[in-house]
Amino acid sequence: MRHYFTLLRNxxxxxxxxxxxxxxxxxxxxxxxxxxxxxxxxxxxDPQDETPSSLFFRLFFVPVFFMVPxxxxxxxxxxxxxxxxxxxxxxxxxxxxxxxxxxxxxxxYYCTLWFITSSFHIIFFTFAxxxxxxxxxxxxxxxxxxxxxxxxxxxxxxFASSITRSQLVAGILGFTLVFGFIVVGxxxxxxxxxxxxxxxxxxxxxxxxxxxxxMGDFSTGIIDTRAIVLYLSCAxxxxxxxxxxxxxxDGAS
Amino acid sequence: xxxxxxxxxxxKLHKRFGKIEAVDGISFQVAQGQIVGFLGPNGAGKSTTMRxxxxxxxxxxxxxxxxxxxxxxxPHSIKRKIGYMPENNPLPGDLRVIEYLKWRAKMKEIxxxxxxxxxxxxxxxxxxxxxxxxxxxxxxxxxxxRVGIADAILAEPEIIIxxxxxxxxxxxxxxxxxxxxxxxRGRMTVIISSxxxxxxxxxxxxxxxxxxxxxxxxxxxxxxxETFIDYTTYQLELNGCPEELQSSLSGITPELLVDKIAExxxxxxxxxxxxxxxxxxxxxxxxxTLAQSPELRVRSLRRKIEPLENxxxxxxxxxxxxxxxxxxxxxxx
Numbered sequence: 001m002r003h004y005f006t007l008l009r010n011x012x013x014x015x016x017x018x019x020x021x022x023x024x025x026x027x028x029x030x031x032x033x034x035x036x037x038x039x040x041x042x043x044x045x046d047p048q049d050e051t052p053s054s055l056f057f058r059l060f061f062v063p064v065f066f067m068v069p070x071x072x073x074x075x076x077x078x079x080x081x082x083x084x085x086x087x088x089x090x091x092x093x094x095x096x097x098x099x100x101x102x103x104x105x106x107x108x109y110y111c112t113l114w115f116i117t118s119s120f121h122i123i124f125f126t127f128a129x130x131x132x133x134x135x136x137x138x139x140x141x142x143x144x145x146x147x148x149x150x151x152x153x154x155x156x157x158x159f160a161s162s163i164t165r166s167q168l169v170a171g172i173l174g175f176t177l178v179f180g181f182i183v184v185g186x187x188x189x190x191x192x193x194x195x196x197x198x199x200x201x202x203x204x205x206x207x208x209x210x211x212x213x214x215m216g217d218f219s220t221g222i223i224d225t226r227a228i229v230l231y232l233s234c235a236x237x238x239x240x241x242x243x244x245x246x247x248x249x250d251g252a253s
Numbered sequence: 254x255x256x257x258x259x260x261x262x263x264x265k266l267h268k269r270f271g272k273i274e275a276v277d278g279i280s281f282q283v284a285q286g287q288i289v290g291f292l293g294p295n296g297a298g299k300s301t302t303m304r305x306x307x308x309x310x311x312x313x314x315x316x317x318x319x320x321x322x323x324x325x326x327x328p329h330s331i332k333r334k335i336g337y338m339p340e341n342n343p344l345p346g347d348l349r350v351i352e353y354l355k356w357r358a359k360m361k362e363i364x365x366x367x368x369x370x371x372x373x374x375x376x377x378x379x380x381x382x383x384x385x386x387x388x389x390x391x392x393x394x395x396x397x398x399r400v401g402i403a404d405a406i407l408a409e410p411e412i413i414i415x416x417x418x419x420x421x422x423x424x425x426x427x428x429x430x431x432x433x434x435x436x437x438r439g440r441m442t443v444i445i446s447s448x449x450x451x452x453x454x455x456x457x458x459x460x461x462x463x464x465x466x467x468x469x470x471x472x473x474x475x476x477x478x479e480t481f482i483d484y485t486t487y488q489l490e491l492n493g494c495p496e497e498l499q500s501s502l503s504g505i506t507p508e509l510l511v512d513k514i515a516e517x518x519x520x521x522x523x524x525x526x527x528x529x530x531x532x533x534x535x536x537x538x539x540x541x542t543l544a545q546s547p548e549l550r551v552r553s554l555r556r557k558i559e560p561l562e563n564x565x566x567x568x569x570x571x572x573x574x575x576x577x578x579x580x581x582x583x584x585x586x
Contacts, residue, residue: 007360013352017348086339086343087344087404089309090309090332090337091332091360091361092361250309
């Protein structure tokens with residue numbers, strides 16, 4: 001892992017000098033700001049059971065759907081289509097270092113963007129609820145879930161990018177994988193075919209991988225180690241598959 | 254390992270892509286410090302061979318040794334010995350030249366104390382000092398090409414492999430790169446591929462002509478000429494009738510061809526080419542014969558050196574004929 005930090009520094013530097021990074025960050029924060037504001041409007045019309053923060057985290061998947069493919073689709077597919085992967089892999093670096101540095105750079109960027117959204121809550125507590133103390137635990141739980149699930153979602157995106165040389169295909173595939181994990185995982189138990197008792201294990205499985213349920217748990221302060229193991233092990237698996245993909249497509253072929 | 258003075262040893266190298274045999278049993282050796290040129294039509298297997306040498310692609314079968322180390326067994330340490338510039342010279346468009354070279358120097362494991370000197374040397378060698386702060390994506394093709402070459406020579410590796418380094422350069426830059434490559438002679442082993450034949454001829458000690466995945470010709474330019482060109486050509490400026498020349502020269506050898514290639518000038522001299530089969534030197538005998546016929550006045554006579562193009566065309570044509578012959582019985586069945 002000698003070159004990991006050299007590669008990571010270069011990846012971060014290239015993110016910092018690219019205008020696309022700032023445009024994406026601006027759009028992300030704009031969408032999130034509107035969402036937060038829309039949530040607050042709900043509170044002015046009707047009384048709600050939950051705090052605005054936990055409702056805000058409940059909608060975390062909306063930006064994930066478009067941010068994850070946009071962040072990761074370039075990573076390996078672009079290197080491959082422009083041919084720079086050839087100059088990269090003919091220096092003494094390994095495919096592991098390349099994949100991990102790309103993953104780490106996009107993960108850091110993803111976490112930074114989400115971290116900035118914490119200012120919404122601070123502003124909200126300072127101006128709207130100045131008489132109460134800020135309740136940090138749902139925030140800590142919610143953000144730790146976002147950072148945890150981010151590792152899996154970005155690993156899925158990197159994997160999608162490692163399969164192909166077209167950024168478009170990588171983006172669509174990344175979106176499909178993330179969408180599949182969040183939506184299918186949360187809704188598979190509602191299918192009427194599974195109403196019969198024999199599909200008990202499917203229900204258990206879908207309970208286990210239900211992203212929305214995990215989010216709810218975390219933002220109410222329940223830190224479930226099963227979820228932590230699930231996300232980290234799946235992320236590691238997909239990163240491993242990406243490394244194999246790069247070695248297969250760009251090393252041995 | 255045997256013969257440590259060979260920088261590159263390739264033995265029966267095969268590379269298959271599905272049903273296509275891209276490289277079909279190539280064997281060659283390159284001595285340390287030599288400059289070798291790869292010639293061949295498009296799709297001949299030059300780039301694939303180069304990629305296998307760098308350890309980027311793996312061969313289907315065969316053996317490649319770089320400085321005595323087998324590439325397949327230890328691709329990692331090979332990469333420290335090679336500076337490689339791929340076909341089409343891919344570069345990240347968003348970095349500045351100096352940023353890119355600094356990053357590459359780190360990746361190539363150049364010690365911290367050496368990095369600055371190495372980068373400066375490479376920048377100077379490729380005439381990039383003034384362009385070092387410019388963004389690569391906004392450079393012209395010639396500049397980008399030179400950035401790729403600077404990257405290849407950056408770590409001062411033992412072996413430099415460049416796939417078409419002079420493509421897209423203007424004549425000044427071509428001369429610069431030619432001098433640069435020539436200056437590496439003796440210090441580093443260089444393999445270049447190119448379509449610009451005079452370029453290869455001027456710089457390379459050894460030329461390897463590849464066609465259809467096989468080596469069809471190998472050796473120094475002179476050796477290749479002797480192998481593939483089985484006739485000698487003389488060019489003379491003559492005042493007189495070419496038909497008369499044919500008849501007066503027929504005494505030297507029956508296998509002689511006279512061809513007028515230019516109309517007479519103001520003084521009445523026209524340029525004529527005489528093609529004689531074989532590689533012997535007939536110069537003196539031609540002079541003697543011409544001196545005996547007073548109606549044929551000669552102003553100049555010189556032996557014409559066949560351009561490498563003719564060698565290249567002859568070598569590739571010969572290999573195609575073998576391929577055709579091999580295919581012919583298969584079609585008949």
